[in-house]
Amino acid sequence: MSNTNRRKFLGTAAALCAGAAAASASPLQPADNRKPLIHHVFFWLKKPGSKEDxxxxxxxxxxxxxxxxxxxIYVGKVADTEKRDVVDASWDVSEMIFFDDPNGQATYQTHPIHLEFVKNYSHLWDxxxxxxAMTV
Incomplete structure (x- = not known):
């Protein structure tokens, strides 16, 4: 192999390696560049401290x-962490839901399962x- 061909080969190989490294360093996003929507809800019980409720x-x-x-979806309760002025631990239950986009969240709002949840459990919260939030 001549020096010219060897340089071309090494240059091409280096460019391919750099491209592969750059591509693997950033997470893949949908082709239409949608950003996920995060829906975080906090509930305060009518009977605070009721483990049953x-x-x-x-x-x-x-x-x-x-x-x-x-x-x-993540469901949570108040964590027993350090008490600080910036931490609000007054709530009882939370849900954090991830949707592909605002349309997914809009579908959720009127979905029969969501409406049934509100009907069957809203008597528990005050x-x-x-x-x-839209991710950035």
């Missing part, structure tokens, strides 16, 4: 996972606060 509400929130536009 908290567990019942958690059971209800978990039924939402059957809605087809939900990509991921207050609900929702935070919707």
């Amino acid at each position: 908290r567990d019942k509400l958690i059971e209800g929130v978990k039924t939402l996972s059957r809605i087809e536009t939900i990509r991921k 207050k609900v606060v929702v935070y919707d």
